[in-house]
Amino acid sequence: MGDQQEQNETTVLGRRAFLGAIGAGVLAARLANAEAAVSDEPAWSFAVVADPHLREDRQGEPTGVAKFQQVLARLEALRPRPEFALLLGDIHPEKLAPLLPEIAVPLRPVMGNHEGAPQRKQLRELFPEEFAGRDYYAFTHRECLFLGLCTATPTDHIGHFESEFITPGTGQCAWLEAQLAAGQRHRHCFLFGHIPPERLCRPDGMCLAQNDARFLHALVRQHPPTALFFGHRHAAISFDFGGAPLYGVRSCNWNFNKEPTGFLHVLLGGPKPEVRFVAAAEG
Numbered sequence: 001m002g003d004q005q006e007q008n009e010t011t012v013l014g015r016r017a018f019l020g021a022i023g024a025g026v027l028a029a030r031l032a033n034a035e036a037a038v039s040d041e042p043a044w045s046f047a048v049v050a051d052p053h054l055r056e057d058r059q060g061e062p063t064g065v066a067k068f069q070q071v072l073a074r075l076e077a078l079r080p081r082p083e084f085a086l087l088l089g090d091i092h093p094e095k096l097a098p099l100l101p102e103i104a105v106p107l108r109p110v111m112g113n114h115e116g117a118p119q120r121k122q123l124r125e126l127f128p129e130e131f132a133g134r135d136y137y138a139f140t141h142r143e144c145l146f147l148g149l150c151t152a153t154p155t156d157h158i159g160h161f162e163s164e165f166i167t168p169g170t171g172q173c174a175w176l177e178a179q180l181a182a183g184q185r186h187r188h189c190f191l192f193g194h195i196p197p198e199r200l201c202r203p204d205g206m207c208l209a210q211n212d213a214r215f216l217h218a219l220v221r222q223h224p225p226t227a228l229f230f231g232h233r234h235a236a237i238s239f240d241f242g243g244a245p246l247y248g249v250r251s252c253n254w255n256f257n258k259e260p261t262g263f264l265h266v267l268l269g270g271p272k273p274e275v276r277f278v279a280a281a282e283g
Contacts, residue, residue, distance in 0.1 A: 043269035044142060047075045047105070047278075048192065050088040050231030050263070051112070051251035054095035064253050065095055071252045071263055071280050076104055078265055078278070083141065085263075088231035088249060089152055089194030090114040093122045100126065111135050111166075112194040112232070113152040120154075120167065135167045138179050144268075145186040147179050147225075149193030151208060152232070159195030159208035159232075161215070173215060180223035188226040188273065196230030196248055199239045206233055217242045226273060227266075235259055236277070245275075252280055 049071060054064045062070070075082050085105050089112025100107075108130060111120055124131040131137055135150035150166050151159040161172045183189030197213035198204040207213065220228070220242030228246040234255045237248035252261050261280040266273050 043080050043267055045078070045080045045082050045265055045267045046141075047078075047082040047085040048088065048229045048247070048249050048264040048266060049075075049085050049252055050249035051090040051234060051253060052087070052092070052096075053090055053114070053251065053253040054092040056092075056253060058254060061254075064092070065099070067253050067261065067280065069099070071261075072103060072105065074278060074280060074282075075263065075265070080267070081105075082265065084108055086110075086146070086148075086192045086229060088112070088192060088229065090231065090251075091119075091123070093119050093126060097122070097126060108139065108146065108148060108192075110148045110193055111150050111152055113154060113156055115152070116154040117165070124167075133167070136172055136175070140186070142268075143186055144188040144190065144226075145179070145183045147176065147183070147189070147191045149176065149191060151196075151212075151230075152194040157195070157206050157232075158204075159193075159197075159212060161208075161212050176216075177219055177223075180219050180225065183225060184223055188268070189223075190227055190229065191225050192229040194230065195232045196228075196237075196246065197241060199241070220244050227275070229264070247275060250277070 052064060052068045054068055057063045075085060082105055085107055087107050087109040089110050091109055091112060092114065109123060109127060115123065120135060124133060137148050139146050150172060151161065153160055153163045153165040162170050195208055197216055198207040201210060201213040201217055203210050224244050228241060228244060229249055231249050233248055234251045235248065236250050236259060239246055247264060249264055250259055250262060252263055255261060262278050265276045265278050
């Protein structure tokens with residue numbers, strides 16, 4: 001009797017193990033299929049270009065315009081070709097306007113601290129669908145949300161979200177909070193602007209004001225975007241910010257400490273974006 005009971009229990013345990021193995025196999029297969037479905041999506045990309053300073057010509061070097069044209073040629077030759085380029089401020093739109101007819105890759109600009117009131121007005125007029133009369137905006141592309149921030153005011157190297165020099169002067173904080181909450185329903189959410197926060201939200205003469213940085217940090221922790229992109233500092237200064245990667249993008253005109261000029265190429269199609277630096281000059 002005891003031997004028969006032990007044999008029955010062994011049979012039951014064997015069946016459970018067998019069924020468990022089948023269940024684990026089915027789950028693994030489903031996960032593999034899901035990963036394969038993600039990886040099989042056609043790859044696409046966008047570029048992130050910072051601080052072209054188009055009217056700034058440095059002695060013994062090509063003009064700011066010539067350097068920017070070199071960058072445009074480089075990004076148009078990339079594969080997959082960027083479907084648009086985020087342009088992170090300090091643009092000098094009076095120099096950009098004559099170039100627009102020859103630029104094949106759509107641009108998505110934001111204001112820099114080199115953009116005074118006349119230049120901001122000109123940028124809004126050059127890109128009316130993006131700005132729609134104000135200095136910050138959102139757009140969607142391939143189920144991804146992009147938030148173009150205005151963190152810069154004319155001539156001030158410290159960043160702000162609200163100012164009499166930003167159009168409109170107030171309201172960007174509430175707008176950003178609502179947009180980031182909505183961003184959780186998208187495949188990816190990206191923030192881009194000119195002046196970045198300091199890594200630990202400390203006071204810094206080349207970063208967002210401390211309270212603005214703390215506000216942004218709290219929002220990022222509450223509604224994590226996929227990534228944030230900022231220019232202004234003319235150096236590659238990247239770090240984790242509130243649980244999201246923040247990329248400080250080099251200028252495509254000149255950088256401190258002789259860092260190479262160039263831009264970022266962001267590839268999507270897999271589970272996570274792949275961010276690559278592309279030098280402005282080949283070699």
